[in-house]
Amino acid sequence: MSSTPAAYQPTPRSIPTRSRERASxxxxxxxxxxxxxxxCHLGFVRDxxxxxxxxxxARSGERLYVHGSTGSRPLRGAGAGLAVCLTVTxxxxxxxxxxxxxxxxxxxxVVVHGTAYQVTDPGERALALDAIVEQAVPGRAADSRPADAKELAATAVIRLDLQEVSAKIRTGGPTDEPADITLPYWSGVVPVTxxxxxxxxxxDLDPTIPVPAYLSPAGPRGA
Known part of the structure; x- marks a missing residue:
């Protein structure tokens, strides 16, 4: 019985040219x-x-689903396969x-290289759209009206398999030159959250409808 490898296989495109020690x-x-x-930011070549x-x-297992409009020419063209680079920071x-x-x-x-394809199967499209809503606001997909036929017709979904993937991480403080340590300038990290x-x-919300529990301060996307 095969098991999923613990790491993705590095490729020439997924190996950074600088600070390789930060790659994972x-x-x-x-x-x-x-x-x-x-x-995310989805990169491709057009004209x-x-x-x-x-x-x-949204991520579902080893696959990413990306949301867009059917009016988007590149997403329409993904039916035959679209070479993309997707990034999340x-x-x-x-x-x-x-x-x-x-x-x-x-x-x-995270940087993902690969070929994206348009999702046309109705069942997979429904699962993908629910997953995208859940990724942004966990608990929301079951607490909203599903898309109707007209809305689905106006929505494009593409999928991108996680195969050529790398992460890059920087932590810690500044790397000042030894000769600069005594300079009279503040040095350190300003955390961003x-x-x-x-x-x-x-x-126009009915005032009797309470704020959902998943939007509470204790919720995954709470205040």
Missing amino acids: YDREVVHAILDEGYV GAPVVLPTLY HLDGLVLARSAFHHSINYRS RTYAAPIAAD
Whole structure:
């Protein structure tokens, strides 16, 4: 009985040219970074020029689903397969060194190369769209009306298998030059965190409908 390897196989495209020691191909590390986010940047070539689009995504096992409009020419073209590069990044801190050259950021990122395909099977499309809603707001898919036929017809979903994948992570403080240590400039890290404010009800919401528990401060996307 075969088991899933603990790490993705590095490829020439997934090996960084700089700071290779920050790269990781560990499957759990990659999944954790992907699962914490819900906005990705999808890069591809259109009419000979590079295009990068921000959009929503979700991970389901070893597959990413990406949401878009059927009016999007590249997503329509994904039916025959579209070469893409998808990235997800979390900013964890601003790293302030004594020299301007050594300023940096602490981050966690994932880069996925591959061929994306349009999802046409109705069952898979429904699962993918639910997963995208859940990735952004866990608990919301079951607490909203599913898309009807007209809405589904206007929505494109593409899938991208996790095969050529790498993570890259920077942690820690600045790397000042020894000669700069005595300079009179503050040096350190300014942590950056993502927070959610209290939910704001729609103007036409029935006042008897309470804020869902999954939006509470204790919830996964709570305030």
